[in-house]
Amino acid sequence: MIKFGDFNILKVKREAAFGLYLDKETGNTSDDILLPTGNIVGDKPAVGDEVNVFIYRDSKDRLIATMKKPKVTVDHLAVLKVSQVTDFGAFLDFGLERDILVPNKEMKFKMIPEKEYLVFVYEDKTGRLAASTEVGRYLDVPEEDQYNPGDIVTGIVYDKQTNGTLEVAVEEKYMAIILRNEYFTDIEPGDRVTGTIKKIMEDGRISFTPRKKMIEEKEELSDTILAYLKENDGFMPYNDKSTPDEIKKKWNTSKNYFKIALGNLMKKGLIRQDEKGTYLK
Numbered sequence: 001m002i003k004f005g006d007f008n009i010l011k012v013k014r015e016a017a018f019g020l021y022l023d024k025e026t027g028n029t030s031d032d033i034l035l036p037t038g039n040i041v042g043d044k045p046a047v048g049d050e051v052n053v054f055i056y057r058d059s060k061d062r063l064i065a066t067m068k069k070p071k072v073t074v075d076h077l078a079v080l081k082v083s084q085v086t087d088f089g090a091f092l093d094f095g096l097e098r099d100i101l102v103p104n105k106e107m108k109f110k111m112i113p114e115k116e117y118l119v120f121v122y123e124d125k126t127g128r129l130a131a132s133t134e135v136g137r138y139l140d141v142p143e144e145d146q147y148n149p150g151d152i153v154t155g156i157v158y159d160k161q162t163n164g165t166l167e168v169a170v171e172e173k174y175m176a177i178i179l180r181n182e183y184f185t186d187i188e189p190g191d192r193v194t195g196t197i198k199k200i201m202e203d204g205r206i207s208f209t210p211r212k213k214m215i216e217e218k219e220e221l222s223d224t225i226l227a228y229l230k231e232n233d234g235f236m237p238y239n240d241k242s243t244p245d246e247i248k249k250k251w252n253t254s255k256n257y258f259k260i261a262l263g264n265l266m267k268k269g270l271i272r273q274d275e276k277g278t279y280l281k
Contacts, residue, residue, distance in 0.1 A: 005074025005123055013032055020044075021034055035067070054066050054069070054096075056098070070096050075122060077120050077139075078121065079118050079119075085111060112190070118158045119135065149200070154192060157193060160189055163180060165180055177206070193210050240259045
């Protein structure tokens with residue numbers, strides 16, 4: 001039985017000017033399957049040889065074989081780059097001549113050309129390969145004690161809830177979340193994030209934060225504020241009375257962390273504040 005969208009071992013039945021035909025008997029199909037010359041890797045197989053080939057459909061929807069290795073096989077997750085966005089969906093490069101379509105109905109968010117996303121590849125009702133951004137149901141939870149609070153992990157964002165919570169696939173296979181109050185930069189699906197595990201939730205999901213430890217972020221933000229003051233004639237219109245939204249928009253951090261950084265600089269005698277803003281001493 002042919003495994004569409006996957007690798008199959010088939011026997012070379014006959015040779016043609018434009019490639020080799022693989023035996024329909026060993027493949028259990030109604031027609032012999034063409035392995036075009038351009039899809040042969042290495043030495044050309046002889047009639048009677050068995051070859052390991054990936055089976056998909058060409059532009060005319062005919063089954064076709066290739067010895068080239070795609071980036072993903074059917075019923076698997078993969079991170080693929082968008083090659084083109086159209087009115088009916090987005091096309092993804094999966095390593096072969098024909099791209100895979102993400103239909104609009106399978107697209108949970110707007111996809112951007114040249115950006116990579118985590119998707120699930122499946123066979124659609126028409127017998128073609130397609131992909132979906134609905135990947136959460138295909139992710140696992142880590143085994144007990146596989147991860148612990150304090151561990152550093154990296155993942156790719158696959159969804160963003162209306163409340164700002166990010167859904168992330170750690171190592172591209174484990175379910176994780178980042179709560180809205182744990183990040184202050186613009187993070188969207190397809191972005192990769194690295195952070196520290198805060199806890200393993202009761203349902204097995206990983207909860208982590210991309211924020212650095214307070215002492216690290218305090219020193220880094222202090223350096224950033226000093227650099228800004230030096231580049232702007234020793235003044236900025238921000239102080240510990242600035243609103244959280246102003247601070248988030250300008251400094252990509254929380255008001256609490258911003259105040260801590262300002263306090264750190266004032267203790268060192270490097271800045272002063274008044275109602276207008278902050279000055280470099």
